[in-house]
Amino acid sequence: MRMAALFTLKRVLNAPAVAVSLYAVIVAAIAWASYTGAQQMGYNWQWYQVPGYIYTFTDDGFQAGEILTGLWATILLSLTCFLLATLLGLGVALLRLSGLIVGRAVAIGYLEFVRNIPLLVLLYLFYYVLGPIFGFDRWAAAVLTLSVYHSALISEIFRAGINSVAVGQWEAAASIGMSRAQAYRYIILPQSVRFMLPPLTGEIVNLIKSSAIVSVIAVAELTTVGRNIISDTYMSFEIWFTVAAVYLALTLVLSFGVSALERRFATET
Amino acid sequence: MVQTPIIIAEGVGKYFGDFKALTDVDLIVNQGERVVICGPSGSGKSTLIRCFNGLENHDTGRLCVDGMELREDAPGMRQLRQDVGMVFQQFNLFPHLTILENLIIGPMKVRKQSRAAAEATARKYLERVRIPEQADKRPAQLSGGQQQRVAIARALCMQPRVMLFDEPTSALDPEMIGEVLDVMVELAETGMTMVVVTHEMGFARKVADTMVFMEAGRIVEVSPPETFFTAPKSQRARVFLDQILEH
Numbered sequence A: 001m002r003m004a005a006l007f008t009l010k011r012v013l014n015a016p017a018v019a020v021s022l023y024a025v026i027v028a029a030i031a032w033a034s035y036t037g038a039q040q041m042g043y044n045w046q047w048y049q050v051p052g053y054i055y056t057f058t059d060d061g062f063q064a065g066e067i068l069t070g071l072w073a074t075i076l077l078s079l080t081c082f083l084l085a086t087l088l089g090l091g092v093a094l095l096r097l098s099g100l101i102v103g104r105a106v107a108i109g110y111l112e113f114v115r116n117i118p119l120l121v122l123l124y125l126f127y128y129v130l131g132p133i134f135g136f137d138r139w140a141a142a143v144l145t146l147s148v149y150h151s152a153l154i155s156e157i158f159r160a161g162i163n164s165v166a167v168g169q170w171e172a173a174a175s176i177g178m179s180r181a182q183a184y185r186y187i188i189l190p191q192s193v194r195f196m197l198p199p200l201t202g203e204i205v206n207l208i209k210s211s212a213i214v215s216v217i218a219v220a221e222l223t224t225v226g227r228n229i230i231s232d233t234y235m236s237f238e239i240w241f242t243v244a245a246v247y248l249a250l251t252l253v254l255s256f257g258v259s260a261l262e263r264r265f266a267t268e269t
Numbered sequence B: 001m002v003q004t005p006i007i008i009a010e011g012v013g014k015y016f017g018d019f020k021a022l023t024d025v026d027l028i029v030n031q032g033e034r035v036v037i038c039g040p041s042g043s044g045k046s047t048l049i050r051c052f053n054g055l056e057n058h059d060t061g062r063l064c065v066d067g068m069e070l071r072e073d074a075p076g077m078r079q080l081r082q083d084v085g086m087v088f089q090q091f092n093l094f095p096h097l098t099i100l101e102n103l104i105i106g107p108m109k110v111r112k113q114s115r116a117a118a119e120a121t122a123r124k125y126l127e128r129v130r131i132p133e134q135a136d137k138r139p140a141q142l143s144g145g146q147q148q149r150v151a152i153a154r155a156l157c158m159q160p161r162v163m164l165f166d167e168p169t170s171a172l173d174p175e176m177i178g179e180v181l182d183v184m185v186e187l188a189e190t191g192m193t194m195v196v197v198t199h200e201m202g203f204a205r206k207v208a209d210t211m212v213f214m215e216a217g218r219i220v221e222v223s224p225p226e227t228f229f230t231a232p233k234s235q236r237a238r239v240f241l242d243q244i245l246e247h
């Protein structure tokens, strides 16, 4: 009897209309709690000011506000870093899987080094130590830090993907005279993409999120922009809510886009 | 008729760690010869023919294939593999490629043939293994017997001088074994040099010039099939034959 009742309850809760209303109620409750909490602190809400920081519409037409500009910088930074991290990660994975003892040692040394240093310390290392030595600016320091940091994780994704292709595929490639490079290119990597796509998406989402850390060296991306606006206007609640929402929107769009891509990919192979 | 040796093994030994998988193997395979290797499971048959195209490296003795002495990472190894075809027990087709692409990728990328030339050869061999109509399918859409015939065609597209088969019918349902063996018999009739590991004794009787019996990493007996099947020289081969011919 109780089981049946529970099942009925679950079915009712999962019905689309009920689920959506429930969700709305929960979100409203959270919003209301923060709002009244802020009221009690005597916080002066100025939501009306926020749109101006996102975009303005003047006689010259549409103009991106600081937040949109910051978002664009975050996207650019994340894309650049993701590309670099992917290349670096692939290189490290291939080195690690190569028959060369030196190659494997270099790869493992690199991975242990990068994985066991806090991201923030790595950033300081690039900005305050290597930056002056090699003469690169804060943007370059940010790009290098994030690329190196995420290349370690991405190389593990590549390694796992490559290792999940059956040994027989290597042997078949070798038996028709392919070199190791040809086997990778034509036989192994195309088959491992399927295993790598989901974790790679996860990694680009992680990268977008961890890119916020470069605000500590004042690279003008989304988080830095948010902080700057707040120091001018003291609207910390509105701006941090907005910045969080923008990150959320970006990562959600990305996740949905990639899962659509994955579905197409899955039906093709 | 002058006999040209194409595989020469002299005192070949192979270790996996401390385990000695091959001991003192001597064998000569001549051009155009069909050699069938049999023996109990774990006797080193796969290891031996995998040494013939360098998928495994032997540790002791000398191994010459197609005029080249095999050594680990010898510069000619890739060239050698192009000239030595191999068919695996598990087919090992490339699942992400169509049947036609499976056949042309080697000739195009390794032998640097044009797509048109590679395709023409591929279609000829698909015809030969009797599945021309499956060219645009993926391996997973084919039956086991069809996949193994594609694997044979893939090896043939490289125009090899020797074909190695490692239990090509062991992974197949019984009703598909015949179609693969038929293709192999026809291949033998074209004069191809073949080294076949198999327990299909009917096939062996039909095509083998030489029977090789292995046990515990050694070659115990090398005989022509007439002798091997009627009066094997070794007691062990006799016991083995009795066992497998019972079924």
Ligand SMILES: Nc1ncnc2c1ncn2[C@@H]1O[C@H](COP(=O)(O)OP(=O)(O)O)[C@@H](O)[C@H]1O
Residues within 6 Å of the ligand: B016, B019, B021, B039, B040, B041, B042, B043, B044, B045, B046, B047, B048
């Ligand atoms: N890669 C390997 N590592 C360790 N032992 C192996 C390996 N390959 C084969 N062996 C061992 O070598 C022996 C011969 O194997 P194999 O050549 O596959 O025999 P067969 O093909 O006659 O059944 C077996 O005992 C097997 O366990």
Ligand SMILES: [Mg+2]
Residues within 6 Å of the ligand: B045, B046, B047, B166, B167
């Ligand atoms: Mg075997």
